[in-house]
Amino acid sequence: MPTRALPLFGTRRSLRVLERNALVYRSQWLMLLSGFFEPLFYLLSIGIGLNHLVGAISVHGRLVNYATFVAPGMLATSAMNGAMIDSIFNTFFKLKISHTYDALLATPLEVEDVALGEVWWALVRAAIYAASFIVCMVLLGDAGSPWVVLCWPGAILTSFAFSCLGLAACTYIRSWQDFDLVTLVQLPLFLFSATFFPITLYPKWLGAIVSVSPLYQSATLLRGLALGQFDWIMVGRSAYLVILAFVGLHVASRRFRKILTP
Amino acid sequence: MTPTTHATQRQPRWLRSWWYHAAFYAQTWRGSVASSILFPILYLASLGVGVGHLVTAHTGLVEGQTYLHFIAPSLLATTTMQLGEGESLWPVLASVKWIRTYHAAAATPLEPDDILFGKLAWVATRAFVTSIIYTIIVGCFGALTSWWSLTLPLIGVLITLAFSAPLVAYAAAAQSDASFTTLYRFAFVPMFLFSATFYPVSAYPGYLRPVVQFFPLYHGVALVRAAAYGRGSLAIQLAHVAVLVGLAVTGVLWGRRTMRRRLTD
Amino acid sequence: MTNDYVLEARRLVKRFGDFEAVRGIDLSIERGESFGFLGPNGAGKTSTMRMISAVSQPTEGTITIFGLDPSTHGPEIRQRLGIVPQEDSLELELSVRLNLEMFGRYFDLPRRVVRERATELLEFTQLSERANEKVDNLSGGMKRRLTIARGLINRPEILILDEPTTGLDPQARHLLWDRLYRLKREGVTLIITTHYMDEAEQLCDRLVVMDRGTIVAEGAPRSLIDRYSTREVVELRFASDNHEAFHDRLAPFAERLEILPDRVLLYVHEGDATLREIHASGITPSSALVRRSSLEDVFLHLTGRSLSD
Ligand SMILES: Nc1ncnc2c1ncn2[C@@H]1O[C@H](COP(=O)(O)OP(=O)(O)O)[C@@H](O)[C@H]1O
Numbered sequence A: 001m002p003t004r005a006l007p008l009f010g011t012r013r014s015l016r017v018l019e020r021n022a023l024v025y026r027s028q029w030l031m032l033l034s035g036f037f038e039p040l041f042y043l044l045s046i047g048i049g050l051n052h053l054v055g056a057i058s059v060h061g062r063l064v065n066y067a068t069f070v071a072p073g074m075l076a077t078s079a080m081n082g083a084m085i086d087s088i089f090n091t092f093f094k095l096k097i098s099h100t101y102d103a104l105l106a107t108p109l110e111v112e113d114v115a116l117g118e119v120w121w122a123l124v125r126a127a128i129y130a131a132s133f134i135v136c137m138v139l140l141g142d143a144g145s146p147w148v149v150l151c152w153p154g155a156i157l158t159s160f161a162f163s164c165l166g167l168a169a170c171t172y173i174r175s176w177q178d179f180d181l182v183t184l185v186q187l188p189l190f191l192f193s194a195t196f197f198p199i200t201l202y203p204k205w206l207g208a209i210v211s212v213s214p215l216y217q218s219a220t221l222l223r224g225l226a227l228g229q230f231d232w233i234m235v236g237r238s239a240y241l242v243i244l245a246f247v248g249l250h251v252a253s254r255r256f257r258k259i260l261t262p
Numbered sequence B: 001m002t003p004t005t006h007a008t009q010r011q012p013r014w015l016r017s018w019w020y021h022a023a024f025y026a027q028t029w030r031g032s033v034a035s036s037i038l039f040p041i042l043y044l045a046s047l048g049v050g051v052g053h054l055v056t057a058h059t060g061l062v063e064g065q066t067y068l069h070f071i072a073p074s075l076l077a078t079t080t081m082q083l084g085e086g087e088s089l090w091p092v093l094a095s096v097k098w099i100r101t102y103h104a105a106a107a108t109p110l111e112p113d114d115i116l117f118g119k120l121a122w123v124a125t126r127a128f129v130t131s132i133i134y135t136i137i138v139g140c141f142g143a144l145t146s147w148w149s150l151t152l153p154l155i156g157v158l159i160t161l162a163f164s165a166p167l168v169a170y171a172a173a174a175q176s177d178a179s180f181t182t183l184y185r186f187a188f189v190p191m192f193l194f195s196a197t198f199y200p201v202s203a204y205p206g207y208l209r210p211v212v213q214f215f216p217l218y219h220g221v222a223l224v225r226a227a228a229y230g231r232g233s234l235a236i237q238l239a240h241v242a243v244l245v246g247l248a249v250t251g252v253l254w255g256r257r258t259m260r261r262r263l264t265d
Numbered sequence C: 001m002t003n004d005y006v007l008e009a010r011r012l013v014k015r016f017g018d019f020e021a022v023r024g025i026d027l028s029i030e031r032g033e034s035f036g037f038l039g040p041n042g043a044g045k046t047s048t049m050r051m052i053s054a055v056s057q058p059t060e061g062t063i064t065i066f067g068l069d070p071s072t073h074g075p076e077i078r079q080r081l082g083i084v085p086q087e088d089s090l091e092l093e094l095s096v097r098l099n100l101e102m103f104g105r106y107f108d109l110p111r112r113v114v115r116e117r118a119t120e121l122l123e124f125t126q127l128s129e130r131a132n133e134k135v136d137n138l139s140g141g142m143k144r145r146l147t148i149a150r151g152l153i154n155r156p157e158i159l160i161l162d163e164p165t166t167g168l169d170p171q172a173r174h175l176l177w178d179r180l181y182r183l184k185r186e187g188v189t190l191i192i193t194t195h196y197m198d199e200a201e202q203l204c205d206r207l208v209v210m211d212r213g214t215i216v217a218e219g220a221p222r223s224l225i226d227r228y229s230t231r232e233v234v235e236l237r238f239a240s241d242n243h244e245a246f247h248d249r250l251a252p253f254a255e256r257l258e259i260l261p262d263r264v265l266l267y268v269h270e271g272d273a274t275l276r277e278i279h280a281s282g283i284t285p286s287s288a289l290v291r292r293s294s295l296e297d298v299f300l301h302l303t304g305r306s307l308s309d
């Protein structure tokens, strides 16, 4: 069948889900646009206050100011948070509260298409958001090098991984209260992924644990890209994120099928 | 059927509304308690110790404190602010519009005022408990050096009410949650970042410093630091208190109108 | 005449901005009576119900409930009312039993009393088996029953129900009717809105028909039928689509004639006799049906057939 573009993970029809979401959210474009200000505020605040409290930090021998050090980590974090909110919170709502998908499945769409469609949607938003974040970095002088443009695909990859994982996690959520559990996962990831200070500050054993964190991998990858410091480990880091994404998507499709077509 | 004339008013009506919120919370508290204990510990361990290490190496003390001790009290202020925000916008709109449980309550002897006061009393209760937990944790990190610290739970309640009361009033009048996200983006996030929470107000150029005074959170942060270290003049602290009390009172007065209008239209 | 009115309203008006939802209605409801509001969507039933529940403030007019003024004695009045709103407004995340118990506390009932009554009411509404289930998992009919149980937790003297059975299946409706009937026998005053005619005929001693914010008719169901309709109705269908063409020929046979897109209604006293006369005059409908006149005929006559909402 020609529509079977990605046989394991849904078909081209998944783009219909993307269209639907785009239509529904069309009225909220202003909100999407205002998302630009959030990174601006964060970077501005760090630039004003912490830059001179913390001073310069050495990244692979290059001294950069604190905002330049933190910005890629914040970009990774916001990619994670955005993806998780979209794929856990909003999807939970559609899956279990408003039963939006039941209506979609009364059409030729398959369950896998729905799951994949949600991922497309998360990626579109992530792409817009990451672009505005990077613009903020450049505007505030936190960019590090012209290679910062490569952070764009890097951030989208991060969103891809986290939205697939989030989509899988979402299917296990029973009620609103379980969102507290999501926070319990998100928070340590956010605070302990070497986003705010170099991993070398951790004791060795903790550093080993931290390096498993997808957010750490993403933050380090983005920092390398932003500063134009390329190495082969980056390929490993990207591969790690891609693998997580596909595992998440696979689990999500199966769980969606179980929930929507019991 | 015998009329229910037992009504001897053992319990004031607003307290019944408080009780309802408490009973609801009793069903759903687990996750939020875990995070309200874990969050400050992780936060202080990460930002306080980790970033603090960098700050100490480069700058040394901040306003006479280590960076950890500098940011630890302000965590109490930001958390109680966030509690006030989180409890007041969506939950209230849900209760007056989506699930309409406040309408159900208004069909009992409760008046709109009772529902409002019960809600705020409940939020204040949560703020009090959360503040006690935070005070203990912040104390364990060694950031409390004055007996004035014992007032921190009350300051926490005050900060929460200064945010919660106006936001409950606002949400009770709202037709949709569209504006809530904008409020977060353009009011709460900047306030969180720029209220001298993570660095001293001296980091701002002189002409910006008075502007910071317009953030209610700034007054909370200043008050909390003063209590933690027992520092600063009493008159200035009273001014901070006055700002927060003013917000809370305005919120209550406004909320009495919006809640009544919403529930009795 | 002893006038034991538990509820009286005079010249009630409710305005939302410029829009007048209720336009000056009068009501007197006796203790123990079951009183119905009939009317199409948007007629102003819910607005009226909310005012006579001592919940919403009338824009104009006066209400007395139990001889008290709701604007000054709201809590005292509501202590003795049971209110079942049009939308369920239950705590979806909590269990069935907790919904009742927590609500009972609003009336300042002692915990023990609330627990006993909750058990009783769950039995009464046949929800005992689901007592510990989350409300979210209940069917629409069960939620409705739970809302009614909730409205009874304070043993109200007046139970006010806004469209109690809309959207329920026939089994659930009949169960509810039975329960409401029992309450009525126990002396509870019932005030009900509905747009089901059979429900109004079954449950109400007296009813008013509302349309566009005013009361257009009032009386016992049977007397309304007698007043606004004939004893029987003959429904005729013709092979031709042009029913208008039959108007003049059929008019002499009926007190009133109504042409619908698919059939012609003749309001008559003796249906079978009329049908024989029609056949005798050489008119040949493709099908014919004689039935007793119902409240539905009254309703459509008074409120019209076009959608008002
Ligand atoms: N809160 C409100 N604000 C504005 N208009 C309202 C409000 N409540 C009801 N209405 C309007 O008043 C009219 C009567 O509504 P309602 O009393 O709910 O009628 P019913 O219950 O008979 O269907 C409707 O046209 C409705 O749109």
Ligand SMILES: [Mg+2]
Binding pocket: C045, C046, C047, C086, C162, C163
């Ligand atoms: Mg209605």
